[in-house]
Amino acid sequence: MSDELRTILLEQVDRLLADNAGPDLLRANERGIWPERLWAEAEALGLPLALAPEAMGGAGLGWDDAVALWQVLGRHAAPLPLGESMVAAALLAEAGIAPPSGLIGLAVGSAPVAWGRRAGHLAVLQGREVALRAGPAGQEGRAGYARDPADAAGPGAALATGALPADAGLLAGALLNAARIAGALEAVLDMTVEYANTRKQFGRAIGGFQAVQQLLARCAGEVASAGVAAATAGRAAARRGLAGAEFEIASAKVVCGEAAGTGAEIVHQVHAAIGFTDEHALHLFTRRMWEWRDGFGAERVWARRIGAAALARGGDVLWADLTGRDER
Amino acid sequence: MGALRFDLRDTPPEAPALRAELRAFLADHGRNWSPTVRGYSWMGFDRDFSREVAKRGWVGMTWPRTYGGGERTALERYVVLEEMLAVGAPVGAHWIGDRQSGPLILRLGTEEQRRDFLPRIVNGDLAFAIGLSEPDSGSDLASLRTRATKVPGGWRIDGRKVWTTNAHRCDFMIALLRTSPPPDPRAKHQGLSQFLVDLRSSGLTIRPILDLVGEEGFNEITFDNVFVPDSLLVGKEGNGWEQATAELAFERAGPERYLSSLPLLTAALDDLRAEPAAAETVGRLLARAGTLRQMSLAVAGMLQDGQTPAREAALVKDAGNDYEQALPETLRNLFDPDRTPAEVQEMQRVMTMVARSYSLRGGTREILRGIIARQLGLR
Ligand SMILES: Cc1cc2nc3c(=O)[nH]c(=O)nc-3n(C[C@H](O)[C@H](O)[C@H](O)COP(=O)(O)OP(=O)(O)OC[C@H]3O[C@@H](n4cnc5c(N)ncnc54)[C@H](O)[C@@H]3O)c2cc1C
Numbered sequence: 001m002s003d004e005l006r007t008i009l010l011e012q013v014d015r016l017l018a019d020n021a022g023p024d025l026l027r028a029n030e031r032g033i034w035p036e037r038l039w040a041e042a043e044a045l046g047l048p049l050a051l052a053p054e055a056m057g058g059a060g061l062g063w064d065d066a067v068a069l070w071q072v073l074g075r076h077a078a079p080l081p082l083g084e085s086m087v088a089a090a091l092l093a094e095a096g097i098a099p100p101s102g103l104i105g106l107a108v109g110s111a112p113v114a115w116g117r118r119a120g121h122l123a124v125l126q127g128r129e130v131a132l133r134a135g136p137a138g139q140e141g142r143a144g145y146a147r148d149p150a151d152a153a154g155p156g157a158a159l160a161t162g163a164l165p166a167d168a169g170l171l172a173g174a175l176l177n178a179a180r181i182a183g184a185l186e187a188v189l190d191m192t193v194e195y196a197n198t199r200k201q202f203g204r205a206i207g208g209f210q211a212v213q214q215l216l217a218r219c220a221g222e223v224a225s226a227g228v229a230a231a232t233a234g235r236a237a238a239r240r241g242l243a244g245a246e247f248e249i250a251s252a253k254v255v256c257g258e259a260a261g262t263g264a265e266i267v268h269q270v271h272a273a274i275g276f277t278d279e280h281a282l283h284l285f286t287r288r289m290w291e292w293r294d295g296f297g298a299e300r301v302w303a304r305r306i307g308a309a310a311l312a313r314g315g316d317v318l319w320a321d322l323t324g325r326d327e328r
Numbered sequence: 329m330g331a332l333r334f335d336l337r338d339t340p341p342e343a344p345a346l347r348a349e350l351r352a353f354l355a356d357h358g359r360n361w362s363p364t365v366r367g368y369s370w371m372g373f374d375r376d377f378s379r380e381v382a383k384r385g386w387v388g389m390t391w392p393r394t395y396g397g398g399e400r401t402a403l404e405r406y407v408v409l410e411e412m413l414a415v416g417a418p419v420g421a422h423w424i425g426d427r428q429s430g431p432l433i434l435r436l437g438t439e440e441q442r443r444d445f446l447p448r449i450v451n452g453d454l455a456f457a458i459g460l461s462e463p464d465s466g467s468d469l470a471s472l473r474t475r476a477t478k479v480p481g482g483w484r485i486d487g488r489k490v491w492t493t494n495a496h497r498c499d500f501m502i503a504l505l506r507t508s509p510p511p512d513p514r515a516k517h518q519g520l521s522q523f524l525v526d527l528r529s530s531g532l533t534i535r536p537i538l539d540l541v542g543e544e545g546f547n548e549i550t551f552d553n554v555f556v557p558d559s560l561l562v563g564k565e566g567n568g569w570e571q572a573t574a575e576l577a578f579e580r581a582g583p584e585r586y587l588s589s590l591p592l593l594t595a596a597l598d599d600l601r602a603e604p605a606a607a608e609t610v611g612r613l614l615a616r617a618g619t620l621r622q623m624s625l626a627v628a629g630m631l632q633d634g635q636t637p638a639r640e641a642a643l644v645k646d647a648g649n650d651y652e653q654a655l656p657e658t659l660r661n662l663f664d665p666d667r668t669p670a671e672v673q674e675m676q677r678v679m680t681m682v683a684r685s686y687s688l689r690g691g692t693r694e695i696l697r698g699i700i701a702r703q704l705g706l707r
Contacts, residue, residue, distance in 0.1 A: 193704050207706040210698070217697035220332070220704055221647040228334050228626065229619040235336055251615035258612070300608055307611025315597035319414045319590075320351075322618060327344050 001065045009065075010072055016041055017076040023281045025079045030147040034118050035080045039103070042082050049099055051090035056098045058089065063242070066090075067179040067234030071227070074183025074292075077285050081105075081114040081148075083180060087172045088123035095130045095162025099123075105137055107153035108169035111295065113137050116151030124153050125169035131158035146291035171242040171249050173296030175233055178252035181292050182226040184285045185256075185263045189223050191282065192216060192267040212270055219266040222259035229255035236325070247309075247325065250302035257293035264289055332640055332703060336622060337629030340403045350411040353384065358415055363671050364541070365418050366591045367678030370584050371545060371685075372418030373494045375455065381412075382452030387422045388430055395434070395446035402632035406625065410583045416591035420494050425449040428578045429456040429502050432522070436563035436571060441524065445500075457495040458579075459503030459525065459549070460572070463488055467695050469504070470516045470569060474551060476505040476523060482557040483507070483523065488550050493689075495547040496536045501525050504572050507565055520568035524560040531555070541681045574636060579690050581627050581641035586620040586648025588686055589655040589679045593617075596659055596672050603662045613655060620648050639703045646696040649687045656680045 001009075020038045029035060042048065051066055052058025061069075070083050084106040089099035105119030113122065116137025124131045133156045143150040193216060196207030206212050233252035236245035264286040268275050275282040293299065310318060357377060365372050381387060389405045391397025412419050430449045433441050448454040465472040474487025485505060495501060501524075508519035527534065531554040536544035563571045593613060600606035623644045630637040656679040663673060687693040 189704075193706060196706060205707065210694075213701035213706050214694065214697045216704055216706060217646070217700035220700050221643055221650075224332060224334060224623065224643055225616075225619050225647055228336070228623050229615070231336055232619065232622045247614075248618070250611070251618045254612055254615035255619045299612070303609075303611030303615060304607045305611065306614055307607035307609065310610055310614055311597060311601050311607060315594045318594050318597055320347075322614070322621070323339075323347065323410070324344075326338055327347075 001061055006065055006068060010068055012045060013047070013069060013072050014075070016045070017072070017079075021076045021079045023284055026077055026281075026284045029079050029149070030142070032142075032149055034115070038080050039082075042080065043101070047082055048085045048103070049089050049101065051086050052093040052099050056093050057101070058093065058099070062234075063175065063237035063245075064231070064234035065238075067175065067230050070176055070179035071183035071186075071230065074180035074185075075187045077184060077187070077288050078180055083176045084114045084173075087169075087176055091125065091130055091164060091168055091172060092123050092132055092162070094168070095164050097130070097132050097160045097162050100132070103135075105135055105151070105153070106169070106173070107137070108173055108296070111173075112140060112143060112150035113153050114143070115149050116140070116153065117149060121159075122153055122156070124156075124158075125164070128163050128166055128168075130162050130164050130169075132160045133158055143291055144294075145287040147287070148291075165241070165243040167246075168242050170296055171237075171246065174253040174302065175230075175237060175242075175249050177292040177295050178226075178233060178249070178256040179230045181256040181260045181289050182223075182230040184289050184292075185223045185226050185259055188263060188267045188282065188285045188289075189216070189219055191285075192219070192270050196270055206270070215266045215270060219263050222262050226256045226259040226263075239326070247306055250306045253293075253297060253302045254299045254306075257299035260289040260293040332643065334623055334626040334640065335629065337403065337625045339407055339625070340401055342400075342404055343407045346404060346407050347411060349384070350386075350408060353380075354411065354415050354417060358417060361416065361418065363675035364543070364678050366416030366595075367541075367675055367682050368418065368420075368543070368545070369413060369416045369588050369591070369682075370419050370423050371493055371682075372416075373420035373455075373497045374418040375421045375452070375497070377418060378421035378455070379452035381419070381422060382450060387426050387452055388446065388450035389426075391430065391434060391446060391450070395442055396450035397446070402628055403625075406583065406628040410587065410621075413584055413587040414590055414594070421455045421497070422449070422452055423584075424458060424493075424498075425454060425456040427582060428458070428575050429500070431578055432502060432562060432571065432575050433524075435574075438559070440559060441562070445524070454500060455494070455498040457492045457498040457501035457527065459489045459492060459501040461489065461491045463490050467692055469572075470520065472504065472506060472520070474503070474505050476507050476521065476556065478507075479555070482555055483561070485523075485525070485551040485554040485556060488548065490546075490548045491537075492534075492547045492549055493545060495527060495549055496534045496544065498527055501527060501549075502562065502575075504568050507568075517569040519566055520572070521565045522562040522568045522571050523556050524562055525554070525556055526560075529554045529556070540684070541678060573638070576691070577636050577638040577641055578631075580645045580696075581624075581631060581637065583621070583624045583628075585645040585686075585690070586617070586624060586651050589652045589683060590617065592656055592659060592672075592675050592679050595675055596663070596668070599668050599672060600659075600662055602667055603664070606662050609658060609662060613658065616651050620644070620651055624648070639699060642691070642696045642699045643703075645690065646693060646700065649693060649696075653683045653686045656683055 088104035102120035119135035236248035476483040
C-alpha cells in the first residue's frame with residue numbers, strides 16, 4: 001500500500017475511534033456489551049477483511065500496513081476484537097480458505113477467543129492446521145487483566161480446513177499484540193505528559209521536577225523502541241512472510257513486552273493515587289498492555305526461541321546474521 | 329509524542345559487498361587485538377590501523393572528492409562504522425575527525441581550512457581531539473572559562489581543558505573557547521567561538537591522566553598564552569555554541585552509542601551454550617540490539633537527508649547507553665570462572681570498567697534525559 005493511501009486509512013481509523021470509542025465503550029466491553037456501532041463502522045470501512053487478498057473480498061493490505069493500523073487501535077486501547085478478526089481472515093486466506101464477512105473469532109491453540117460469543121465464524125488453529133467453523137464460541141469468561149470477553153472455541157465441525165506454516169497463528173498474534181502495545185504506550189505517555197504539566201504540587205507543575213522528567217524521558221525511550229520494534233517486525237513479515245520474520249516478530253514481542261512493563265510502571269508512578277482509581281482512564285490502557293504482553297507468547301518465550309537459535313549458530317556468525325536479514 | 333519520528337531505513341544496496349570487504353580486512357588486522365583493545369573500542373588509538381582504514385577509502389567517505397572524500401552516502405558510511413564497532417576495532421585515531429571535526433570544517437570552515445585539513449583527515453594523517461570539557465565545566469558546558477583574547481593576526485588562549493580523549497596522541501583539536509564575556513550571567517551561551525588548535529603549539533601542555541582501567545585514555549591540557557592565527561577560527565566568532573550544538577548531533581547520532589560492548593556478546597556466545605539460563609538472556613539482548621540498530625539507522629537516514637536529528641539522536645544515545653552499559657553486567661551472571669575462556673572473562677572485566685564512561689561521554693544520561701523531557705513538552 002502506498003504511503004499516501006496508508007496515511008489516509010490510518011487517519012480514517014483514528015477518527016473513527018476518536019469519535020466512537022473511549023473510556024465508556026471500554027468499560028462497556030468489560031461488562032460484556034458488544035460495541036455494535038463501532039463494529040458496524042469498521043465493517044463499513046472494510047477493515048475486518050483488509051488483510052485478505054482482493055480476490056477474496058479483502059483489500060490486500062500487507063503486514064506492515066496491519067502493524068500501523070493496529071498501532072492506531074492500541075492508541076485507543078482497541079475497544080473491539082478487530083485485530084484478532086483481521087488476523088483470522090489473513091490466516092484463512094493464506095491457507096486458501098475464503099474468509100467470511102463478519103467477526104471471525106481467532107482461536108490459536110488453547111488460548112481464549114476474544115469475543116468468541118459474538119463470532120459468526122471461528123478460525124481454529126491447531127498445529128499447522130487451520131479450520132473454519134461456524135460460530136459462536138461458548139461463553140466462557142473474561143480475559144485476566146483486560147476483562148474483555150474471552151471465550152473457549154470448544155469442539156465443532158469444520159466448514160473447511162487448510163494448512164499453514166508452523167506457528168503462523170502465534171507469530172501473527174504476537175505481531176498484533178506488539179503493535180497494540182506500541183500504540184497504547186504512545187497514548188499513556190501523552191496522557192502522562194499532559195497530567196504532569198497540569199497537576200501542581202509545591203506550587204508548581206510536577207512536570208517541572210527533574211525526577212519526574214527523568215522518568216518520563218526514560219519512558220519515551222521505551223515508547224520509541226516499542227514503535228520501531230513493531231514496525232521492523234511488520235516490514236519483515238511483509239517482505240518474507242510470517243515464518244521468515246520470526247526473529248523480528250520475536251524481537252518485537254520481547255521489546256514491546258518489556259516496554260509495556262517499564263512504561264506502565266512509570267506512568268502509574270507519575271499519576272500516583274488518581275491513576276490507581278477505577279474512575280481514571282489510565283488503567284483501561286495499562287491493563288490491556290499487561291494483557292497483550294502475556295498473550296501469544298510472553299517475552300520469555302520469544303527470547304528463549306531467538307536466543308537458542310543464536311546459541312546454536314554460534315558467535316562467529318552472530319553479527320552477520322543480525323545485519324544480513326534485510327540484505328539478501 | 330512531540331515530533332520524534334523514527335522512519336525505518338534500509339541499508340544501501342552496496343552494503344553486502346562493502347561488508348564482505350570490511351570483514352576480510354578486519355579479520356586480517358584484528359587477529360592480535362587484545363581484550364583490552366576491543367574493550368576500549370572506539371576510544372582505542374592505533375594510527376597505523378587508521379592509515380590502513382584510510383587507504384581503503386573508509387575515512388571521509390561522504391565528503392566531496394575535491395577534498396579527498398569518497399562522495400558515498402551516509403548509509404554506506406554507517407555500514408563501515410557498525411562493522412568496525414562490532415569487532416571493537418581501535419578506531420580512535422580517525423573516528424573524531426571523520427565523525428565531527430571534518431564535517432564541521434566542511435560545513436562552516438573557510439575554503440582554505442577545507443583544503444588544508446580535510447585531505448589530511450582522509451589520509452589518516454590528522455587525528456582530532458574534542459576540546460569541550462573543563463575542570464569546572466562539565467555538563468554546564470557553556471560556563472567554560474578558557475578564553476581566547478584578540479591580538480594582532482590571531483588569538484591568545486589561556487586556560488585549561490580536561491578529559492580530552494587521546495589528546496596526547498592527536499594532532500589537532502577543535503576547542504570551544506570564550507571570546508567575549510557574556511553580556512549578562514544568564515546569557516553565557518553567547519561569546520563562545522570554535523578554533524582549530526594545533527596540539528604542538530608552544531605554551532600548550534598535555535598531561536595524560538590515568539583512567540580507572542589503568543590506561544592513559546584522556547588528558548588535561550593547559551594553555552599558557554598559546555597563539556592561534558585568525559585563519560584557524562572556525563565559523564563565526566561568537567557563534568560557537570550553536571556550532572558546537574550542531575556538532576553534538578553528529579557526535580551523538582552514531583551506532584557507537586549502543587555497540588560499544590557488543591564484541592563481548594559475540595566473544596561469549598559459544599561458551600554460553602553450556603549455560604542453561606543463557607538462551608533467554610541472549611534472546612533479550614538480541615531483540616534489543618536489533619531494535620536499537622533500526623533506531624540508529626533511522627537517525628542515520630535523517631542525516632543522509634540533510635536533517636539535524638539532535639533530539640532523536642539524544643533519545644537513541646540514551647537508550648543505547650543503557651543497553652551497552654548493562655550488557656557486560658548481564659553476561660557476567662552467566663559466566664563461570666572455571667568454564668568461561670580467560671580472554672572472555674578479561675574482556676568482561678575491561679568492559680565492566682569502561683562501561684562507566686558510556687553514560688558520561690558525549691553528554692551524561694541525566695543531561696540527555698533533560699533534552700528528551702523538553703522535547704516531550706515538560707516544563
Ligand atoms: C572516558 C571519557 C572520555 C571523555 N572524553 C572527552 C573528550 O574527549 N573531550 C571532552 O571535552 N570531554 C570528554 N569527556 C568529558 C565528558 O563530556 C564529561 O564527563 C561530561 O560532560 C560530564 O561532565 P562532568 O564529568 O564534569 O560531570 P558533571 O557535569 O559534574 O556531572 C556530575 C553528575 O551530576 C549530574 N548533573 C550535572 N548537571 C546536572 C543537571 N543539570 N541535571 C541533572 N544532573 C546533572 C551529571 O549527570 C553527573 O551524574 C570524557 C569523559 C569520559 C568519562
